[in-house]
Amino acid sequence: MEKIKRNERLGALTRILLDSPNRIHTLSEFCELFGAAKSTVSEDIDLVSASFERFDLGRVETVAGAAGGVRYRAIPSPAKVRRVLSDVSQRLMEPGRMLPGGFLYTSDISAESDVVQQMGEILAASYYDKQPHLVLTMETKGIPVALMTARMLDVPLVIARRDSRAYEGSAVKINYIAGGGSDRIETMALTRRAVKPGQRALIIDDFMKGGGTLQGMVDLMKEFLAEVVGVGVMIATAKPEAKRVEGVRSLLILEGFDEQTGRAIVHPSKEYA
């Protein structure tokens, strides 16, 4: 095999690591691909790692031990988190986002791949240490951010439905008290195959008001004998202060609407400010 120069290896190495965030690649894998010695690949990794650190692009980490190797985690610096969340807050404060009934229009932003990628990176960074086996969300608007969070953690996404569907097989169905001021009872269903007893679930959604849907997902995980290791959302309303579910991490807070202009008042939550 023709010798591959360092300059040629660095781009490929970076691409392969980024393609599978949080997954450990052995040095041997790269040695074989590049026809290079372990010491050489190790130096390559150090170079990429230093470059990422310098430009705030996440971390390339060496993991020691028998199952060791190298992995990429998209952990953003506090400065980058602030910048990203401040940018999204600004967009949510654009005029014309208040809808009849006092709702905030967020459907464009919650389905924009750039935004949800960045939100997913921030959310995942908060839960690496919990080592979830899966990310759970409830259809529909939370799916994009939940998918990106799952991607960053390298775990499957599991989607609870409003109804069980024939093409998902037998399902567990629960009732829960929907958010908002009302005490409306709604249904949530999840196929039996999706979660195994004892698994650790991270619950992710785009928006929390009363927290009813999130509490529903917590209850659903109990039915599967799974452990909830965290609950994270993109946006939470400041009111009501008392939420049905505890310990939720929200990236942004919707304080309400400016009475004069009708614009939303949104800011990064204290934790991320």
Add this chain to the structure above:
Amino acid sequence: MEKIKRNERLGALTRILLDSPNRIHTLSEFCELFGAAKSTVSEDIDLVSASFERFDLGRVETVAGAAGGVRYRAIPSPAKVRRVLSDVSQRLMEPGRMLPGGFLYTSDISAESDVVQQMGEILAASYYDKQPHLVLTMETKGIPVALMTARMLDVPLVIARRDSRAYEGSAVKINYIAGGGSDRIETMALTRRAVKPGQRALIIDDFMKGGGTLQGMVDLMKEFLAEVVGVGVMIATAKPEAKRVEGVRSLLILEGFDEQTGRAIVHPSKEYA
């Protein structure tokens, strides 16, 4: 500013290009970031480009002209496409995926970020030349693959709902004939804000049987005076042969189930084999 060496630039340059697929970055952007001359950055880009080509990792392309610069497109080689689609086919043929009613269980795969990332890359590669302004899907199971396709094309994802929701504002609602053997009438709704007249829409979904839902999305785009430039799905059933919608590109074909073993028979479609 301290001089940054080529080895340090290559990882960062790769990371930045991959972070925003199909988006054109000017050379000046990198010159400023790295404190380097245009000729130097240009050489860096050539190196990354050669490395990607060599290891089948997509394309880093230089775009000429006033709005020119460099962009990354995740276009996989035909060999890689075959490998990816053959792997997914194998997984769909695992025992135990046939559900009562003759449905195929695909919910795990259609929400697995790795798989939908790769499917999104393949689908996007087929539609770069159509220059869609947005990707449209219908909730729920198609959202992950549609999001990844949208990400690769660098356009927004737009999600049609079964019902219009208060938090999405005024909506256009249509009736359509749902797929399968039945002629059930269903409803599909999309917020007014999501699509502008004259925009080019790419329709993406996870599964097609009769094509009713896809045809519904085509009709929906007519209401918005938008142009449909393509329709792509992950999996299409071989039967019924006549679909309600024309010109659909499917990555995989579900021929049916083996009567003896109950396993699905799935293969890459002719176009990608």
